[in-house]
Amino acid sequence: MSENIKISVKDLDLYYGSFQALKKVNLEVAEHKITALIGPSGCGKSTFLKTQNRMNDLEKGVKIEGQLLLDNKIDIYKDIDAMDLRKRVGMVFQQPNPFPKSIYDNVAYGPRINGIKSKAKLDEIVERSLKQAAIWDELKDRLTKSALGLSGGQQQRLCIARTLAVEPDVLLMDEPTSALDPISTSSIEDLAQELKENYTIVIVTHNMQQAVRISDYTAFFLLGEMVEFGKTEDLFAAPKDPRTERYITGRFG
Amino acid sequence: MNSEQFQKKIQAAKKTDKVVTTILYVIGGFFLVLLIVLAAYILIKGAMGFKPSYLSFTSEGIGNQFFNTLYLVVLSLIISVPIGIGAGIYLAEYAGDNKLTAVIRISIESLSSLPSIVVGLFGYLVFILMTGMDWNLFAGALAVSILSLPSITTTTEDALRSLPKSYKQGSMGLGASHWKAITSVLLPACFPRIITGVILAAGRGFGEAAALLYTAGQSTVLNWHNWNLTSPTCPLNPFRSGETLALHIWVLRTEGSLHANSTDIANVAAAVLIILTLVFSLGARQITRNITKKATGE
Secondary structure: OOOOEEEEEEEEEEEEOOEEEEEEEEEEEEOOOEEEEEOOOOOOHHHHHHHOOOHHHHOOOEEEEEEEEEOOOEEOOOOOOHHHHHHHEEEEOOOOOOOOOEHHHHHHHHHHHOOOOOHHHHHHHHHHHHHHOOOHHHHHHHOOOEHHHOOHHHHHHHHHHHHHOOOOOEEEEEOOOOOOOHHHHHHHHHHHHHHOOOOEEEEEOOOHHHHHHHOOEEEEEEOOEEEEEEEHHHHHHOOOOHHHHHHHOOOOO | OOHHHHHHHHHHHHHHHHHHHHHHHHHHHHHHHHHHHHHHHHHHHHHHOOOHHHHOOOOOOOHHHHHHHHHHHHHHHHHHHHHHHHHHHHHHHHOOOOHHHHHHHHHHHHHHOOOHHHHHHHHHHHHHHOOOOOOOHHHHHHHHHHHHHHHHHHHHHHHHHHOOHHHHHHHHHOOOOHHHHHHHHHHHHOHHHHHHHHHHHHHHHHHOOOOOOOOOOOOOOOOOOOOOOOOOOOOOOOOOOOOOHHHHHHHHHHOHHHOOOHHHHHHHHHHHHHHHHHHHHHHHHHHHHHHHHHHHOO
């Protein structure tokens, strides 16, 4: 079965000042699949994730070389404005980060900054996004309440809904369950499975079982290098690189 | 360590905790009592010599000074709030870590420790002598703004810096520009703290005397039927001289011969001023609370 490539990364180098955080990374993210990025802390997997919607632009002293292509034609660092890019490549963060606003205003935030003002249209988007994030039934009667009053798991699903509301093609998730309890974690994992029908998902995770459970492809990072990339089942069953094998069998990291 | 020693240690820790807590309560209580006694003294003194005519707009009453005070505070806030909040946003969000920023910071720090009489004389030199105008409320408002700018700037900067980074990331991650993130998420999130800075700035205006002595002036001649803004007796003309309550108290107590009852009038003025400040500050907080509730969800 041939797959479309959503994002292709070619010879990506990234420097924080004089420190090289990513070394010649090459990777292809398949459309409507879940790609997991694994590796020990500080290996560059989160940094790599952030290059795909240019969130690292917000940090000082970051220098990037190489090429990232969206849909095989748009150079992420040359052909597109960062703000437009982030509407197409959305991000869910490690810590749930709802704004100190009502649940409704959180979800409507993205559409509003895109200029949607009609109440009817916003209502529709809020309902659709919350349904997609599988949290509509829980929240539909308290849309005017503060988002900060929700549990961690609910907050994270709200943040996913907030990202979905701007209708991105790609969802980047930076350890989205590391701050959550096991039940919330499993609900986010189920959600990711459902969402891949319509979205391309790249997820950073500390948890190798999680990568096995939900991802189609896995990339293993170590010290800024992408050591191995392949189908998740292959990578975990028969790693080609001894470093990958040592990591997934828990001998370091 | 055996269990007996351990118990002793816990006992000692509990004792220290109790002693320190008591000391802190005593200090807190002392300030509370001081505040209540002071306020009560001023209010009672004011009530003792009170005559309704003191509240009138005649030469005996303090009506004009009351209006001047409010007007001056409003004028000074119109000047200092946008500049102060703007500077705070700049320092928290845009300023690079360089010499220019360091110079700005040092300037703000020095500004905040300037004695108000120095600001008053500076205002007299620049806003009055150099412009060739007479003493006027606008010059007074500028002088007060110089005094209140540092506090508004610092509160805004601190408030923005204290917000979690994730607010900005979340907002910009959804495609918002930096400025949009500031106006739609960051500022609303720290609105109550910024308002606290504004209230303190307003307090400066209510209580200031020295900086107004040679800027807003010590005389007030108003005609409450004159609404020609260019006329020097029109109450709403910002370029007329106008004595505020705090300054009026000082003038009454130093040039007491102006009125036979100047002591009583000064006491009433002090009581009115303290009530005015209290009402302003409580009102501003209530409004902030309502707005915040509306913006953040219940």
